[in-house]
Amino acid sequence: MAKPEWLQNPWKQNPWFESVAVAQERARKRLPQPVYGALVAGSERGQSAGDNQSAFAELGLQPVVAGQQAERSQATTLWGQEISQPVVISPTGVQAVHPDGEVAVARAAHSRGTLMGLSNFASKSVEEVTGTGARTFFQMYWTGERDIMLHRMQRAQDAGALGLIATTDWSFSMGRDWGSPEIPEKVDLKTMVRFAPRVATKPRWLWTFGRTGTIPDLTAPNLAPPGGAVGPTFFGAYYEWMTTTPPSWEDIAWMCAQWKQISGGKPFVLKGVSRVDDALRAVEAGVDSISVSNHGGNNLDGTPAAIRMVKPIADRVGDQVEVVVDGGVRRGSDVVKAVALGARAVLIGRAYLWGLAANGEQGVGNVLDILRTGVDSGLRGMGVSSIHDLRPEHLLVPDGFHRTLGDVPAPSPGRRAAPASA
Template sequence: MPRNPWFETVAEAQRRARKRLPRPVYGALVAGSERGRTIDANPAAFAELGFAPRVVGHHAGRDLTTTVLGVPTALPVLISPTGVQAVHPDGEVAVARAAASRGVIMGLSSFASKPVEEVAGAQPDLFFQLYWSGTRETMTQRMDRARAAGAKALIVTLDWSFSHGRDWGSPAVPEKLDLRTMLRFAPAVLPRPGWLWRYARSGRLPELTVPNLRAPGAEAPGFFAAYGEWMQTTPPTWEDVKWLGEEWGGPLLLKGVTRVDDAKRAVDAGVTALSVSNHGGNNLDTTPATIRILPSIAEAVGDEVEVLLDGGVRRGGDVAKALALGARAVLIGRACLWGLAANGQAGVENVLDILRGGLDSAVLGLGHSSVHELGPEDLVIPPGFPLALGGGGLPVAPSAAPADVESPVA
């Protein structure tokens, strides 16, 4: 561990995570589909936007609070639901504690390594994420369990297609940890003694089951069994989305929207909010960066539902840019996991503090007293930057990475 566990940037958290984690584990965090154009484009697009700061009239105090789906949050940043968090023995529970300590909302994945009851005990402001997987009866049981645990909203993720090929190779994920598997992975694990020591000290091995998909009276399925269930489930229709909302009976956020026409259909289906998302580059490669798509969707449906964004947020300035273009809040996935890998709960808190500091600086420099005052006039937007897919604009591909870049820069 570095002598100073605190880090100044999300980029430094990523560097520490890369040094600490076994190569297959780190590879799973930065994996994107195919050549990784979209995973590169997400953060790169934020850098194309500039700020238009004011020189006089700054406010001594700034309000960074907001609400998402009626739940107050100290920061317009939510923890995005991400699967099996084997980067740290405490996994999602450590993330939940960090979220609670910083007053932000946490999204918990169906594929999490910790049960929803345990995570909700650490952070009551919890949104539970559900895939369209299994039968309607099975999904109802999962929603009932999340509701009983205290989940305040449902996140439905529909932007994960079977697009898995990667030019640099997919990360190896074992189905179970037996002696044979541990011997096979030993060359990758032994050079990272810090990660191994954390698990040895905790008295348990990395958890590869998904307890939130456990059927009543059965054992928790393994990751691949759960993944197989999803693959074999007939894809949902808009009527299915409407049914989910009615069955849940509370706030519902649809994750994975990139097209204006889909956003309008989502409103018709009764969703409460939607997230402009390309699954962090793990869906169809060459899908444009989400920040480029956000303005058209916010303009089309922002007065009817709450619009959020995820994909490529690495700085507080990125949060400010997303809010200026119409997002109510953003979700962070990889940034949170890098913090978790770097320093457990404190590392996630560190990441949230970095985003808070950067957002506060942006609000200050732009001459505002609240995040709700941010708008397009605060930005320098290059010609042709916004895209409107499925509704009046040309679906232009995102800016390409340099030709010699073969692996994603997360």
Template sequence: MASTKEWFESVAEAQRRAKRRLPKSVYGALVAGAERGGTLDDNVRAFGELGLIPRIATGLGGGRELATTVLGQEVSLPVVVSPAGVQAVHPEGEVAVARAAAASGTAMGLSSFASKPIEEVAAANPKVFFQTYWMGTRERMVHVMDRARTAGAQGLIVTLDWTFAHRRDWGSPAIPERLDLKTMARLAPEVLLRPRWLADWARGGGAPDLAVPNVAGPGEPPPSFFGAYGEWMMTPPATWPDIAWMREAWGGPFLVKGIMHPDDARRAVEIGADAISVSNHGGNNVDSTPASIRALPGIVDAVGDHVEVLLDGGIRRGSDVVKALALGARAVLIGRAYLWGMAANGEAGVHNVLEILRAGIDETLVGLGRASIHDLTPRDVLMAPGFAIHDGAGASSPA
């Protein structure tokens, strides 16, 4: 079925539409990767190095089983929306994403740097996981966690794969401190070239609000993005005992995001994490980190069934999801893909992306002769020479 004005048939088409619709700086922020972008590119390229081994004459009919659970929440497909900070691609932001995820029967992660309050997002989708960083005082962190719990967050995601890497070889789009008259005048030429994006914001009540409401202290107004970012930068880095304290303070389902080394996966199990996400922050952390999918098999080998293993990074089609599941992931998190969908067509565009992935997973299962995502094994995947996994002892070995 070919794409139409209101529907697109691939994530690649969503990206093309997002590029046409968004101001240059906003689109640039979505596709950014640290330094030369090596990790960003490898996240996608590595999936292309993995083959699939079809089976024929399997007699497979009827519907395939795509449902699973993540952090205790039932989801209708093994794809969860990853948390992403201040979303300037559409005025409804995370609330629209929450509704789209709910329509597809899945959960979403809400960034602590989100543009919408967690109360509004949880009202739109009760399957919400709140994401936070190790930032501020422990008292502040407890307040933020308590607020998320009261609002209905079903789990906590702590993100650790970020070292404040800002350098981009091609130049980073400037993120303003606030949208005052001077800033709007500077951005006006590129915004005027995207009248539909401008019209969306005009109908939505005005320019994007760069405040982050979910990290405010008791009785405080929401800080600006850079105000919160500055507090985060000034907070001494976390240690594993700190993360163990956070896990205890939260008291519910707990996911550690940013695992790329088997030793860290084992430490997450030791502190009582319920889940981990194999992630390199979408290529925005330490450049030259391998693709998440390259690290996945070694991490699965390290932790076995002691923790749910998710994967984040490079998912562009349903067959990518199937490859990750065959190599041991319970589910995947998507980031850029749904943001491109929202830029292309708002809430409907996010739902469109999720349904593209659902259809791709189903079609791939048919080709592999698998009736369920739970039947997938590494034998369904062909790993080419040079596809390396970390052995946990400081060296790489071929898969």
């Protein structure tokens, strides 16, 4: 006889949540403090992480009282793919908040008709993730020798990745004012004993892993060397990054060209652009898309909110490359505001990780559904039938909201702007 459901999972609660804020609260209650701390942390005082969210609240929407559209569409194309909504999964590393990790996230993205970004610091291999059927874009940092990077590109291509996302803005700032969350080198018996007092207070999280017979995996399988079966630990990967010379713009152009050759011309996305002059350089380097981002506030603290930098960059290069934005998106209205300012779509990170922690694959799908519903409400309220019709004029933008970094003179008619000198 099958066990009653409450015996199979004595901590079961209504799995559905109505907002990303509720998903975050459930994640906070479910996860051990060091794990939750790693999800919410921003570098230094957290100024950029905070501004990523608060900046959206400075933007208003202009509603109509009649004439709303009965049919509204969120469908668009991004990176050569048709997607059902302008929200895609941003690559984040070591998703140890749930035993299924990136596989669960990929399944949710696939079921909702959108794209999956997979970090090379992920806890699941690119082969496992593409095996779900999810349309996957593989993310790489500039780490290791060039032959190692070529190996990783080839592996992603062989696994069926549809594009490459290059992230080069990472600085791995550890100086958080409230203290950095402790990340163990690996999870072994000694580590489990040391963390036991903090983990024992979170029985739901323990139950989730216990029923699968697994423990959180802090290795990075996508960084395994050629012919190697096991990837390095998180800190092993960090050491490789730390000892790699930062890339030049010539290196970015090389990376882009190599991926195009290996993949037969699949999209190359540069993530972490904050400046107009860098956006222009990216165009010159041959990229297909740029993500306006401050690395979720985990990079150079004091960088403006990503949403503040979207319009100045989109105005200059949006007709040459696809512009997306990531950082601080928590509601469908945030998505509406980003698209109105010139973003093709938004990438989400913390929002879906909280959903993953709260309820696995269904929790990630729940987050995507919340954002979809919020976008639809925004379109209806403003009398807009399609996200493609959104314009800055649909917003109330306070004076001084936008931040234009690295500005260079716009080109004269018939002339092309040259990238600013380094």
